[in-house]
Amino acid sequence: MPTAEQTSWVILAGGQASRMGGNDKGLVELAGKAMIEHVIEALKTQTSSIAINANRNCDRYQAYGSVFGDHIQNYPGPLGGMHAALHHKDNEWIGFVPCDCPRLPSDLVTRMANACQEDTDIAVAHDGDHIQPVVTxxxxxILPKLEAFLANGDRKIILLYRQCNMITVDFSDQPNAFANLNTPEELQQFGQSYESN
Incomplete structure (x- = not known):
């Protein structure tokens, strides 16, 4: 079972962001800062081990820390970032969060680590209504299963999870912590509420 200090965390910023007009989601501005800055601020009080998975604008992301890209071509989605991280990092436990989730729980790392048992493959956050498959x-x-899954052409994250010993971690007390911003409209609406709080 991991302690929070034994985990390493990766911000997934490697997607195409087609619903954000193709703009790199981690770098779009929210309340005067790049979105990834909000995510880093949420994580940095919880862990000293943060890296970024990005496939574009890597020079800009390097201003925020260690950056690595996917090993698999053509944007395989979050699983591509997970696959790259498992090759890039040597920790036994690696956590992932999306770059478009600016209000992550302040106890995310501890709560996720504490939930894991010896036989846990994957711990996934649950907001009380839905699992949050990229907060994991x-x-x-899991790397051999993940590589076989990707080699088979599969990309649907939950199908991989069903092949593993998955647990969910209850964050129903913080359901709004997982608001993720996929479109310019969501960004604008969220930014207005963010600045008014």
Missing amino acids: LVNRR
């Missing part, structure tokens, strides 16, 4: 803590032993 995985054990590196």
Whole structure:
């Protein structure tokens, strides 16, 4: 079972962001700062090990920390970032959060780590209504399954999880912490409420 200090965390910023007009979601501005800055601020009080998975604008992302890209071509989605991280990092436990989730829980790392048992493959955040499949803590032993899954052409994240020993971690006390911003309209609406709080 991991402690929070034994986990390493990766911000997934490697997607195409087609619903954001193709703009790199981690770098779009929210309340005067790049979205990824909000995510880093939420994580940096919880862990000293933060890296970024990005496939575009890597020079800009390097201003925020260590950056690595997918090993698989053609944007395979979050699983591509997870696959790259499991090759890039040597921690037994690696956590993932999306770059468009600016209000992550302040106890995310501790709560995710504490939920894991010896046989846990994947811990996934649950907001009380839905799982949040990209807010996850995985054990590196899933790598062979992940590689076989990707080699088969599969990309649907939940199908991989069903092949693993998955647990959910209850964050129903913080359901709004997982608001993710996929479109310019969502960004504008969220930004207005963010600045008024």
